[in-house]
Amino acid sequence: xxxxxxxxxxxAVREATGPSAARVEPQAVRELRQLGARIRAKKESVTAxxxxxxxxxxxxxxxTKMKDQEEVDKVTWDDMLPEAQERVNxxxxxxxxxxxxxxxxxxxMEEEGETDLVESLLDETEMSGRKAMSRVSEAHIVVKTHLxxxxxxxxxxxxxxxxxxxxxxxxxxxARAKLAxxxxxxxxxxxxxxxxxxxxxxxxxxxxxxxxxxxxxxxxLLLSGDPTEESLQCAxxxxxxxxxxxxxxxxxxxxxxxxxxxxxxxxxxxxxQPRKAALRERLEKLRPSVDxxxxxxxxxxxxxxARAKLxxxxxxxxxxxxADAAAD
Numbered sequence: 017x018x019x020x021x022x023x024x025x026x027x028a029v030r031e032a033t034g035p036s037a038a039r040v041e042p043q044a045v046r047e048l049r050q051l052g053a054r055i056r057a058k059k060e061s062v063t064a065x066x067x068x069x070x071x072x073x074x075x076x077x078x079x080t081k082m083k084d085q086e087e088v089d090k091v092t093w094d095d096m097l098p099e100a101q102e103r104v105n106x107x108x109x110x111x112x113x114x115x116x117x118x119x120x121x122x123x124x125m126e127e128e129g130e131t132d133l134v135e136s137l138l139d140e141t142e143m144s145g146r147k148a149m150s151r152v153s154e155a156h157i158v159v160k161t162h163l164x165x166x167x168x169x170x171x172x173x174x175x176x177x178x179x180x181x182x183x184x185x186x187x188x189x190x191a192r193a194k195l196a197x198x199x200x201x202x203x204x205x206x207x208x209x210x211x212x213x214x215x216x217x218x219x220x221x222x223x224x225x226x227x228x229x230x231x232x233x234x235x236x237l238l239l240s241g242d243p244t245e246e247s248l249q250c251a252x253x254x255x256x257x258x259x260x261x262x263x264x265x266x267x268x269x270x271x272x273x274x275x276x277x278x279x280x281x282x283x284x285x286x287x288x289q290p291r292k293a294a295l296r297e298r299l300e301k302l303r304p305s306v307d308x309x310x311x312x313x314x315x316x317x318x319x320x321x322a323r324a325k326l327x328x329x330x331x332x333x334x335x336x337x338x339a340d341a342a343a344d
Contacts (some may be wrong), residue, residue, distance in 0.1 A: 089173040103155040110148035114198040117141040223266040228258040239309040
């Protein structure tokens with residue numbers, strides 16, 4: 017209606033100011049124009065009020081829709097959460113069972129003659145581990161699926177759901193990490209037995225090498241206290257024998273290290289490399305002592321030889337002096 021009235025006033029102003037408007041008073045024209053301005057202002061005001069009302073109505077409708085969606089999503093979430101919690105709790109319980117079984121294995125692993133018991137406990141640990149891994153996988157799938165579903169939730173419900181599911185996911189990840197040792201318990205046991213077997217094979221050679229080095233050290237100690245040809249020869253022989261035994265032991269160790277792989281190789285490296293290094297270090301400390309003893313003996317020989325020659329020269333001089341005295 018305001019639009020029609022505005023058009024009529026506009027036409028009236030046009031007619032009042034046209035060629036045939038000589039009889040229209042200027043005052044009337046001014047009043048018509050003022051009326052048109054008031055009508056336009058009123059129309060703009062009504063238009064703005066209508067737009068505001070329309071916006072408000074949309075906000076109310078959106079809020080109503082959001083509330084309805086939140087109510088629906090809340091019901092859905094309340095149905096989803098217990099399932100996820102139940103799966104995660106089941107996974108945690110299964111992992112704890114596997115860890116207890118693993119603790120029993122580790123408690124008996126150091127005992128001599130308990131191989132059969134350990135094997136039985138390992139069977140139990142493997143069975144518990146597989147069951148726990150299945151529960152962890154199920155929990156992971158449920159939590160991940162629920163996280164995907166919550167993407168379409170209303171923002172407020174989605175925020176709550178994602179926070180809850182994030183905590184459950186962290187529990188699943190923690191359970192998976194705790195379970196890892198139980199899953200490789202059999203492999204660790206097999207590696208341990210292989211390491212022990214290798215150590216048993218090279219142990220005799222290591223013991224012999226240690227004994228030979230001990231004897232070489234004793235011989236070198238005697239050489240240092242009494243550097244004679246006999247003690248030098250004894251020390252040299254002992255050192256040579258020690259070197260041969262050490263090299264045989266080192267060769268045996270290197271051969272086994274070359275054959276080993278994975279965790280066995282790492283364990284053997286940690287156990288045998290220090291023994292190799294210690295034997296070689298002990299030998300390296302003995303060689304200079306033997307060389308020093310040999311040098312001392314040579315110098316001592318030179319000194320004795322010089323003294324003998326000096327004695328001979330002194331005796332000759334005394335003989336000449338006595339001959340001269342007898343001639344006088």
